Amino acid sequence: MVRLVVLGLLALALAPPVYSADFVKVDGLRFTSGNCTDFKPVGWNGWSTLSYAANKKSMPGFNDGRAFLTNMFKEAQALNFNVYRFFIQGDYSFLTTSAGQYDEQIFQGFDFVLDEAAKYNIKLTPILLNLWIDDGVPLFEKFCGSDSSNYRPTPSIDLRTETTLNASERLQTPYKWYTDPDCRQYVKDFITKVVTRVNTINGIAYKDDPTIFSWNMLNEPRCKYCGPEAVTEWYHDIAAHLKSVDLNHLVTTGEEGFFDESSSFVAADPTDGNKWGPRSGQDFVANHDSPNIDYTVIHMWPDNWGVQPNDIAFGKTWIDFHTQASTALGKPLLMEEFGKGVTDSSQITSVRDPWYSLTYDAATESIAAGGALRGALFWLWDGSTQNGGDGVVVGTADSTISNIVGLFADEVKSSCRASAPASTAAPGRAGASPAASRTGASPPASPSSIDLFQVQVPSTVAAAGRKLLAH
Secondary structure: OHHHHHHHHHHHHHOOOOOOOOOEEEEOOEEEEOOEEEEOOEEEEOOOHHHHHOOOOOOOOOOOHHHHHHHHHHHHHHOOOOEEEEEOOOOOOOOEEEOOEEOHHHHHHHHHHHHHHHHOOOEEEEEEEEOOOOOOHHHHHHHHOHHHOOOOOOHHHOOOOOOOOOHHHHHOOOHHHHHOHHHHHHHHHHHHHHHOOEOOOOOOEHHHOOOEOEEEEEEOOOOOOOOOHHHHHHHHHHHHHHHHHOOOOEEEOOOOOOOOOOOOOHHHOOOOOOOOOOOOOOOHHHHHOOOOOOOEEEEEOOOOOOOOOOOHHHHHHHHHHHHHHHHHHOOOEEEEEEOOOEOOHHHHHHHHHHHHHHHHHHHHHHHHOOOOEEEEEEOOOEOEOOOOOOEOOOOOOOHHHHHHHHHHHHHHHHHHHOOOOHHHOOOOOOOOOOHHHOOOOOOOOOOOOOOOOOOOOOOOOOOOOOOOOOO
16 A cells, blocks of 8 residues: 555656646635635746747757746746746737737747646736836837827826926826727727637637636836826726636736825825825725726835835735735735845845745735735746846745745645645645744734834845836
């Protein structure tokens, strides 16, 4: 009997990767997937994914971009990661460059990503659009002609003194693009083209592919000093369109999660004298308050947001308030993008790791209490191809992985191992530490009584290179 058990375990460990056939759904404050009644997202964000997949870019040490992605998914499976978030437009991959015209080579790269990730039981969150990059919202503004608009819709709340908005401020105030029906139609046509595509590798329409965890509509929207209505109405309209062409997949926003200044949670926002956070155009509760938006998301970028003092207290408040707001909405919450920069490897444990511990401890506490926060996706990881001592890139050998993210991932796998179909089980990672080894975090509190961590973190000048400073 012992010999049979050992042989069985060995066979499982050596088994080739298989396809996972279950869509992720929402049940109250939980995600579910097939027999796993509490699917907890744990994973990472990527950059230039479709460029690698189309073999337009590669990474040193690999024959081509696809070989690099295969290796990354393989390593992710070994670490028990289960969700990968990436851009399909807005990171210079250029799926489309002119209205109605698509790059078939990039599209076939997308086909590859879907097909390859499924082999390693990695779910995917494709981001449909990105505010910040030229092939994101700025390109779609050109499609409908709104790029020539330099308009301030609500002068009474606009604290900017410039007569004409500079390029950065104009980028963050695309009011006409959000509100013009023709501009929205270009987005809807793009979405329809994407979700109805049939994969040239496996013959599965994207809308029917359970490899997709969810769709992100727009990464980090802004409509500074516009009021919250433009972004809210855009999200709700686009979500309704997505559901009209794809009923299988979850839909969410892609926003950072700023609260409007009228919110009782506004104290969580990063801000300064110009109130850029509360007047960013986002309104976390209203943005997600649609039956077509299945779960809530937040980002956390203390470096980019100019958080002062640069300490854990801000992050604790940020996570706690959003957990409470999501619970009130009755929807799961995912920290879908966050990072902390370092200037060299000596800062990993002292500067970066406290922010990661905060995030994953908060998720662990929330899950244990039946709360809304169900997981986290960090920025940025490329497998074992890079070390983690430069900026926000996390290295596989970093303590960030071994002592924090990896432990959470091991717990996630263990929690669904018993109920998951045997055919979809992935090889585990040896040496997993027990859940009891994790550091506990304080449970969520009300905005008026929140108990902040008093951990001081040394400041760092590093930030995510792809992003603009928020103000």
